Each structure stands twice: as C-alpha cells, then as structure tokens.
Amino acid sequence: MTTELIRLEGINKSFGNVQALKDIDLKIDSGEIVALLGDNGAGKSTLIKALSGVYPIDKGAIFFKGKHASIRSARDAIDLGIETIHQDSSLAPDLSIANNLFLGREPMRYAWMGAFSPIDRAYVESRTRELLRKAGISKNLDPHTKIKGLSGGERQSIAIARAMFFSSDLIILDEPTNNLGVDETRAVLRFIREARASGHSCIYITHSLHHVFEVADRVIIMRQGTIISDLPRSETDLIRTEMLITEGVVRSAETS
Numbered sequence: 385m386t387t388e389l390i391r392l393e394g395i396n397k398s399f400g401n402v403q404a405l406k407d408i409d410l411k412i413d414s415g416e417i418v419a420l421l422g423d424n425g426a427g428k429s430t431l432i433k434a435l436s437g438v439y440p441i442d443k444g445a446i447f448f449k450g451k452h453a454s455i456r457s458a459r460d461a462i463d464l465g466i467e468t469i470h471q472d473s474s475l476a477p478d479l480s481i482a483n484n485l486f487l488g489r490e491p492m493r494y495a496w497m498g499a500f501s502p503i504d505r506a507y508v509e510s511r512t513r514e515l516l517r518k519a520g521i522s523k524n525l526d527p528h529t530k531i532k533g534l535s536g537g538e539r540q541s542i543a544i545a546r547a548m549f550f551s552s553d554l555i556i557l558d559e560p561t562n563n564l565g566v567d568e569t570r571a572v573l574r575f576i577r578e579a580r581a582s583g584h585s586c587i588y589i590t591h592s593l594h595h596v597f598e599v600a601d602r603v604i605i606m607r608q609g610t611i612i613s614d615l616p617r618s619e620t621d622l623i624r625t626e627m628l629i630t631e632g633v634v635r636s637a638e639t640s
C-alpha cells in the first residue's frame with residue numbers, strides 16, 4: 385500500500401515579472417524516489433527551495449503527511465522532516481564530521497540544565513561512528529576529522545546519512561553527484577537506494593540522465609515553470625526524456 389507523504393496544490397512563485405512556478409500540482413508517496421528534471425531555468429531549484437523554506441510561495445498549498453504545512457523557513461522544513469542537500473553539500477567545511485552531524489541538534493548531557501548543559505560528547509562520538517559504518521564509508525574515519533579533509537563523495541554520503549539518521553521523511557538532493565568521481569557517484573546512488581529501502585522519499589535534481597534511470601521510480605520534467613511530464617520510470621526512456629527536456633515534445637509516431 386502506498387502512503388502519501390507530500391502533496392503540492394497550485395504552487396505559484398514569481399520573481400518580479402518572472403513566473404518561476406506556475407500552478408504546480410505534485411504528490412510524492414513514502415519510499416518514492418522522484419527525479420526532477422528540466423533545462424536551465426525550468427524552475428527545479430525554485431520548487432525545492434519552496435519546499436526547503438528558502439522561498440515563501442506566493443500561492444498554493446503544501447500538505448505533509450495529510451496535514452496542511454506552512455514552510456516559511458529552513459527550520460520549518462527540517463522540523464517537518466524535510467532535509468535538503470545542496471549541490472555544494474550543506475556541511476560546514478571547518479567543522480568535524482561529528483559536529484556537522486549534530487549541528488543545531490546537539491544532545492545535552494544533563495537535560496535538567498537546559499541550554500546551560502555541556503554537550504554529551506560521548507554520545508555524539510559513538511553515534512557518529514555508528515553512522516559512518518551505516519553510510520558504508522570504507523575508510524575508518526575519525527569523527528573528529530574536518531569535513532574539508534574529505535572527498536566529495538564522502539561529504540555527500542555524510543550529508544545524506546545525516547538526513548537519514550535524523551529520520552527526515554523527505555530528502556531533497558540537488559545535483560548530488562556533480563563533480564564526483566565514478567566510485568563516489570556509485571556510493572551516492574547506493575545511498576539513495578538505501579534511503580528508499582528504509583522508507584525515505586527523495587526528490588533528486590540532476591542533469592545526469594543515466595543516474596535517473598538507475599535509481600528513480602518516477603521521472604518528472606519541468607519546463608518554463610510547469611510540470612510537462614510525470615511518468616513512472618517504466619513508462620519512459622532516456623531518449624524520450626531527453627527530448628522532453630530539450631524540446632518539450634516527443635517526436636515519435638505516438639505524438640506526431
């Protein structure tokens with residue numbers, strides 16, 4: 385049985401006289417991996433920024449787990465269970481892996497002391513080690529290693545692991561494999577599959593169509609602020625998808 389996780393109804397967003405999103409309707413179920421595609425300027429980033437609390441929407445409604453949701457800040461999105469991993473990775477390069485994982489959610493050693501309590505470092509360290517194991521990061525990384533000393537793939541895996549660890553229901557990935565090597569890309573794709581296997585949903589923005597056909601359950605194509613195609617992966621293919629992205633049409637016997 386499928387369970388609806390998020391539903392967008394009539395979402396509109398303009399920047400001056402540029403209408404970046406026009407009446408977007410979209411529904412994503414729990415455990416679904418959705419590829420969000422489209423040419424430059426199609427509206428993909430604006431859509432995910434609306435979901436991650438970066439831009440307030442002008443019009444429309446967002447329902448999360450069946451309830452009306454008001455997403456007006458990044459905190460609102462995170463509190464709902466929406467974690468966004470941006471292109472350049474959302475990790476702070478000068479902080480350690482452990483500090484990044486628990487940034488803004490530091491566990492306190494003595495609950496009764498509230499904000500004055502020291503951080504529970506032993507807990508942070510043991511959970512970080514557990515998470516690194518789960519993330520399948522092969523090197524035996526020390527939780528105190530600074531993010532800037534890690535490879536691009538390791539950073540992306542840690543960012544995704546953080547979203548999974550904090551039980552974000554919806555993980556939004558904006559070009560997660562940009563500038564990654566072959567092995568690192570594999571690791572990120574494997575992680576997306578693992579996220580799905582444990583019931584998380586993902587919206588995955590990419591220009592790499594081959595990756596889409598490896599991991600996505602559904603392929604959504606945007607053009608000029610609207611969704612022009614929304615198909616299960618089994619009902620489309622690379623050539624058709626490419627034509628829809630670049631020309632907005634499929635030139636084949638079925639459509640001409």
Ligand SMILES: Nc1ncnc2c1ncn2[C@@H]1O[C@H](COP(=O)(O)OP(=O)(O)OP(=O)(O)O)[C@@H](O)[C@H]1O
Binds near residue numbers: 404422426428
């Ligand atoms: N902050 C902004 N101010 C003004 N216009 C913007 C802003 N953000 C996006 N736009 C415009 O909104 C439209 C959609 O842009 P958006 O970045 O969402 O597209 P995209 O599909 O993510 O493109 P890309 O693949 O190039 O990142 C474009 O015409 C863009 O110029």
